[in-house]
Amino acid sequence: MAKNTKNYQRLYTKKVMEIFKNPHNYGRIKNADGIGRVGNPICGDVIWLYIKVGKNKKNEEIIKDIKFETFGCVAAIATSSIITDLVKGKTIKEASTITKNKIIESLGGLPRIKYHCSVLAVDALKEAIKDYFGKVKVWAKK
């Protein structure tokens, strides 16, 4: 087993492989406050992110819950999983500042050719937050 994992370090880091084997927070959130659906036109990977928004003690909006659904490669699944871990419980403001570099760094690196997967995860989160704010506006009008 160890030998096998070592082979993959050439393609994927140990961290990526660990997450790929046991991804966190996958699935759907019913009545999500925001949904981000993005796809990569080049390779065909698709990430859907669902967020549930709550408030912390300072009355700031936070990402109370987050889940993903991904149709894609090892890198796409690993980046989806790690972004949910990175932003869960964070304020929306903090979550909005997450970058692809932060994701790549948290994974201990990604093959150059797979960098676009990390961009896809960031885009999915941005879309989900945008979707949430769009809904808030509609609620405010009502």
Next chain:
Amino acid sequence: MKKVYLDYAATTPVDPRVLKAMIPYFSKKFGNTMSLHSFGQNAKTATEQARQVLAKMIGASPEEIIFTSSATESNNLVLKGIASAFRQKQGQNRGHMIISTIEHPCIMESAKWLESQGVEITKLPVDKYGLVNPDDVKKAIKKNTILVSVIHASNEIGTIEPIAEIGKICKETGVYFHTDAAQSFGKIPISVKEMNIDLLTASSHKIYGPKGVALLYVREGIKITPLLHGGGQESGLRSSTVNVPAIVGFAKAAELCLKEMEKESKRLSRLRDRLIKTLLKIEGVHLNGHPQKRLSNNVNIRFDFIEGESLVIQLDLQGIACSTGSACSSMKLEPSYVLLAIGLKREEAHGSLRISLGRFTKEEDVKYFLKVLPPIIKKLREISPYGKKY
């Protein structure tokens, strides 16, 4: 952990009997075939014996067999060598070549390069099973056509092309016909005379021989320009010190394949068909390629809503080796052009898996694969946004 290799179309292990035949030629019988002394002449004899075995296997004469380093080299030599010989004769007219849309990359890329040098290239489409229509070949042949090259059996989907019919058309119209038999040689009978093949590529490492050796059959009388110039080995068509141990191994490997061909083909077809039948019982699973006209060792299937690289790596974590035509697994992030050529959408090509069986595949290996696969499919579909359908 149990290890199950199901990627024989990529490469095969060297058969112990082949290795045994090769070993003396690394040290004791190490001579250079060009040397006049006994060391050289012994090496020369071994090479010529190997040439005879391989020639006989496809119904050719030994003088018509050129040893090369790989099927890629053989295919490059055919396309570039024929184009160059034609140009020397014709001057301004660069000629026209016909290939299919499902050739191996070494044919595709050689054709692309020749196109940049002024050679006209026609790529013939295939049907949904990956078959080339011989009528299309007939229609595509023009006055300046110099070569038709169609793969004997697809390396990805295993479809066996109507080579004899295409050969007949080429013979009637006086156009050279080449087939890349890297995947079929040693697995199905080949007769260059009966099938009207003028040039043929075969490789050693796909048939339990060593890597680094292949052959090109060039029918007597065909003018071809070498890629490598030098000492004039291989009738001047391929200069380089002759790789004697590899050639000896190649011939031994071919001999064993020929001896065991019928029995092995039946055994593998049975395993293949059971595999296909069981896999198709899973929801959202489809077969790529032809149900009957396919290599006895090839299974190519696709799973809805799953990406191939994830699948291959999940299988590898359980000790199973397969391959995929998914864009994610390619260096260009492009899905397999072979799968696109048979009419699959990009997302369909995304979920394809090639399982290729071989000499050391046991029934229990197939059983293990069939036990391990369904939970992986289920999990990846749970992760996929589209997977809820199943």
